[in-house]
Amino acid sequence: MSAPTQQIEDEIDPIWTSSRTSRQIYVLGEVEKDISRLLSLAASSISLLTLPQTDTEGDSLPRGEERSEQLVLEVSEYFERLDSIQFAIRSTLAHIRQSRIAPSTIQAPPPGFVPPPLGVGLPSVGLAAGKRSRGLQEERVERDAWLLVVDALKRLKEAKEADDAQSKDQMVFDDTS
Structure with missing residues (x-):
């Protein structure tokens, strides 16, 4: 087991470490968080690229050389996140290929399907009539x-x-x- 995998297993709910597939799903959830951070970094980098004269009073953007240094830090983190996202997506695709999952099992939901508001649902075996399955x-x-x-x-x-x-x-x- 690799060090990053062990670190993930030490920090998360045991349900996400029960199988290789569940670990991959957890990693994809982390990718989703990384994408939002990536967008935030892009926005702040663009703000740092604007001329200091256009900053408003509420902006807490650095001035002078500090502005350039901050831009370098943010752009570096941006590319590190982008690289980790790319790696996670590629490793998940490799896992799918290695598992030899038939394309017919990965089907789009039926038309009009509305996913549960808070995540994947539990099996609905034994539900009383009219009772909705919770996620x-x-x-x-x-x-x-x-x-x-x-x-x-x-x-x-x-x-x-x-x-x-x-x-x-x-x-x-x-x-x-």
């Missing part, structure tokens, strides 16, 4: 919400117990005086 992300959000509710209830219980103990100590102190 994996929706399931995780609900799980995390319940964990937060349990944590909040535990803290509330501890605070109440501490308050009760303090009240009891206060009553004992009042009785002895």
Whole structure:
């Protein structure tokens, strides 16, 4: 296992490390984030290319030599991101070719298909009539919400117990005086 793969596995949810395909899907999700960062870098690089006289008061763009240095840094990061995006897409395509996935299995969704709002759905086996299948992300959000509710209830219980103990100590102190 390579060092970057091990680093990915240490930082993410175990579901993304369960198979080579799931790791590839995770990498493509990271590519999506890199693309948004790439667009942000392009926008800021273009801003740095404008003449300093055209900067508005709200812009926090550097002046003079700092402007050139910042441009070099941003353009360097831009090309590093572009290279990593290109590598990730090529490795994913190589994975698809190596897996010998038949083109017939990769089909476009039917006309009028609307994807779930929060990601890929769980299998809909055993769903009651009329109940909508939730996406994996929706399931995780609900799980995390319940964990937060349990944590909040535990803290509330501890605070109440501490308050009760303090009240009891206060009553004992009042009785002895």
